[in-house]
Amino acid sequence: MKQIYLHPLPVRIWHWVNAGCFFVLIVTGLQIRYRDLMQLMDFRAAVDVHNFFGFALIINFMLWLVYYLLNGKIRIYIPDLHPARLLRSMVRQARFYGYGIFRGEANPHHPSPDHKFNPMQQMAYLSLMVILLPLQIVSGLLLWDLKGFAVLIGMVGGVKAVSSVHVLLNMFFIAFLYVHIYLTTLGRSPMEHIRAMVTGFEDAEEQTSH
Amino acid sequence: MLVFFSGKPADPGTYWNLSAGESVQPSAAAFILAPVIGLAFTLLMPLLLLCVMVLFIAKPSVAAEPAMDAESTACLSCHQMLSRSKTLANGETLSLRMTGTLFRGSVHEAVPCTGCHSDMSLGAHPKTVHASQRAFALQVNLNCRNCHGDEPSPTHEMHNYEAARANAPPCSDCHGSHAIRKVFGLKSAKNTTQYCLTCHAKSITTLVNGKSISRTVDHKVIRGSVHSRHGCSDCHEEYSKTSHPLRRPGSRREFTIAASSACARCHSDKKEDYDGSIHAACLKKGDRNAPVCTDCHGSHAVGPVSAAATSNSIACRKCHEDAYAQYASSVHGLARSEGKENAPLCISCHFAHKVSPAMVSQSIRSACFECHHDAPDRHEAWLPNAAVHLETIACTVCHVPEGVRGVYLSVRDRNTGQRLSDSHARKALGSDFRLLEQAREESLSGKELWTIYRKLNEGEYAVSMDGVLGLRDCGQSHGLAQKEQALKACDTCHRAGSDYFTNVNMVLSSPDGREQRYPVHQAALGSMYSLIPLNDFYALGSTRLKIIDVLGIAMILSAIGVVFIHNTARALLREASQRPGSGTHRKEGTP
Structure with missing residues (x-):
């Protein structure tokens, strides 16, 4: 079977670092907030680890941004700007996930290095990477130094509001990751997409299945 | 003399202008009278001098023993003896000695002894044994009124009061007994x-x-x-x-x-x-x-001011003994008792004159930092967001380990930074002030807190509710422990259910500047209504908003639900998807 090199090494490294950061941040974040319900580690340790991996995530995010902006591949995140076409392709993709997949229909989207994401993925990842993750980073930074960012915190409604946004986004990321991981198992075999994110290669769709 | 000799009045101007050779002719009378006058002058001069001596020199010796009436002289004949005294009923000794010289210059110089000691006379000398010197004085002094009357003085109000009151002191207490001077003389001397x-x-x-x-x-x-x-x-x-x-x-x-x-x-x-x-x-x-x-x-x-340290807060202890007892066994009190001069006294923290209400007011914290200059830096070294911790938590919360903590939501005027007074809040809240009055019975809920906050801000005030963590009983603040015993475990606070957040109060100021506390239900801290009023009072974990938890769990459960349904549907429909023609190797979704 023909294989395509879908995930270049820098993207794979970025992805797994990002995944690790997310995992640690979610666990330590839950530990900080729900001290009464879980005692995986000391509160102070949880805060320190959370702060450390928070900065790691920020650096990783910046690397992702610079990498995709410099090589111009940021395009893969941008959905079709033609509204009608976009709508059509999204409906088609949604129909597949909600109906066709059960009937064994083929995925209407065929990934390639320059066209990696289907329209729904583009919308999800773009809002994630451009809106939600930056928002989480900013709210996390504000909480990291309350005194230093006191003015900004005041402008956005106080530390309670900032914390609420941070926690809600965290909950969203947990939900998102759950769905994300579920979707990775929907390949021809459950491990196919996950393996691709390790090796970089994914089996190419047989042209006949189009 | 020249006039006499010339026999006629002379022009005074000429006495000093006689020229040489001129002479004055004496009259006949002069020859007869001159020897007589000379003799008389010679004889009379010594007599005259004697008179002067008698008048000017001899007089004091006469005054030394004033002319006394026979009765007084008789009194003195006995009472001038040195040994005259008697023992009174209470054992006191009353001197009975009296000399004429004691009277010298007294306004009573001319008054006989019996004028005051009216019970005594040449014919009567009762042997009264007085109860005490005081009783004797009071009895004798009754006679003052014989001359000085009972008429109140229009100008000496105090004197009238003293003289008229039931247990008035004897006159002699102020005026003396025998050597009584004129008041004018008394004042000028x-x-x-x-x-x-x-x-x-x-x-x-x-x-x-x-x-x-x-x-x-x-x-x-x-x-x-x-x-x-x-x-x-x-x-x-x-x-x-x-x-x-x-x-x-x-x-x-x-x-x-x-x-x-x-x-x-x-x-x-x-x-x-x-x-x-x-x-x-x-x-x-x-x-x-x-x-x-x-x-x-x-x-x-x-x-002197320097004595304040050595007096060691004695003045404060008059009223604040409990607080002092705690201070005495605190790290500060022990240091003081060990002789460390820089260890604080009451006034070091509370200030000597501008004595501040205790609790977590800014001035008290400043007092800590005045000695512990490095406290912010030392906390910064180990405590994340140390500045915020130090602003929001009273030093005593951690440094008095056995203290009972409470949350205090101070309603402050944003313009002045001062805590809003109870009376101003009452005015601004109008009928809603009843919420605060009812809080004594049932703590304020989050919604009620929000109503109060909103109403206050609708009126003439722009207020904030600044939350701080402090000790519930201010007195406990004095029992500061050794540094090593201070609380450092984060989750003493940062944990839902921490007892630091069970006692919550909204705070206004009472007329005397102290705190007027209104109980708030602890659930108010995690209520969605607290998002705006308590926007800056947030402790990780312990004051988290419950609504956020609910929304988050709903999101995660939705995701799990969707995946579960999707996966179940796939499994159930697997057979259909594997029917001939649909292809076993199919491409489903991508992550």
Whole structure:
């Protein structure tokens, strides 16, 4: 079977670092907030680890941004700007996930290095990477130094509001990751997409299945 | 003489203008009278000189023993003996010695002994055994009124009062007994202080509200004080040699409070500080036991500032013994007792004059940092967001490990930074003030807190609710422990259900500057209604908003639900998807 090199090494490294950061941040974040319900580690340790991996995530995010902006591949995140076409392709993709997949229909989207994401993925990842993750980073930074960012915190409604946004986004990321991981198992075999994110290669769709 | 010799009046101007060769011719009479006059002059001069000597020199010797009536002379014949004395009923000895010289210059010089000792005479000398010297004086002094009458003086109000009161002291207490001088002479011979002490050095009392209050002043005490160079009138300015208004204070306390106002005349800066203190506020509110200057400094025994340290808060202990006991066993009190001079006293933290209400007011925290300069840096070294911790949590919360904590939501005017007073809040809230009144019965809910916040901000005020963590009982703040015992475990606070957040109060200020607390239900801290009023009071974990938890769990459960349904549907429909023609190797989704 023909294989395509879908995930270049820098993207794979970025992805797994990002995944690790997310995992640690979610666990330590839950530990900080729900001290009464879980005692995986000391509160102070949880805060320190959370702060450390928070900065790691920020650096990783910046690397992702610079990498995709410099090589111009940021395009893969941008959905079709033609509204009608976009709508059509999204409906088609949604129909597949909600109906066709059960009937064994083929995925209407065929990934390639320059066209990696289907329209729904583009919308999800773009809002994630451009809106939600930056928002989480900013709210996390504000909480990291309350005194230093006191003015900004005041402008956005106080530390309670900032914390609420941070926690809600965290909950969203947990939900998102759950769905994300579920979707990775929907390949021809459950491990196919996950393996691709390790090796970089994914089996190419047989042209006949189009 | 020239006139006499010339026999005619001479022009005075010519006496000094006689020229040489001129002569004056004596008259015939001169020849007859001159020897007679000369003889008479010679004989009379010694006589004249004798008279002068008698008049000017001999007189004092006569005055030394004033001319006495026969009765008085008879009295003195016995009473001038040195050994004359008698023992009174209470064992006191009464000297009976009297000499004429004691009367010298007395206004009573011409009064015979029996004029005052009316029960005595040549014919009667009762052997009365008086109860005491005092009783004797009182009895004899009754006779003063024989001459001086009972008519009140229109100008000497105090004298009238003293003379008329039931347990009036004997006149001799102030005026003396035998050597009584004219009052004018008495005043001119003494300065103001000496004049005051004429009476006040004696054991004199005033009856106030049925209680006998001492008015005795020990001049040695004043001499040893920092006010040794001041006269009585410098502080008691209404009183002088010429003025002694009659003050009838309702109590000794009223007198003390009134007298203390004199201090401000010299110590105006201290008075200004005092006026801003909780002590002044209490006094203003009507608490007559609130301390005034003399309660801490003493009235006459005012010591130097340097003595404050050695007195070790004795003044404060008069009222705050409990707090002192805690202080004494605290790290500060122990250091002091070990002789460390820089260990704080009460005034080090509470300030000497501008005594602040305790609790977590900014001034108290500043007092800590005044000595512990490095405290912010030391906390910064280990505590994340140390500055915020130090701003929001009273030092005592961690440094008094056994203290009972509470959350205090201070309603502050954003413009002035001052805590809103109870009366202003009442005015601004109108009928909604009942929420606060009801809070005594049932704690304020989050929604009620929000209503109060909203209503206050709708009116003339822009208020914030600044949450701080402090000790519930201010007194416990004095028991600061050794540094090693301070709390450092984060999750003592940062944990839902932490008992630090169970006692919540909304705080206004009462008229005396102290806190007026209104209980708030602990759930209010995690209520969605707290998002705006308590937007800056947030402790990770412990004051988290419940609604966020609910929304988050709903999101995660939705995701799980969708995946579960999707996966179940796939499994159920697997057979259909694997029917011939659909292809076994299919591409499904991508992540």
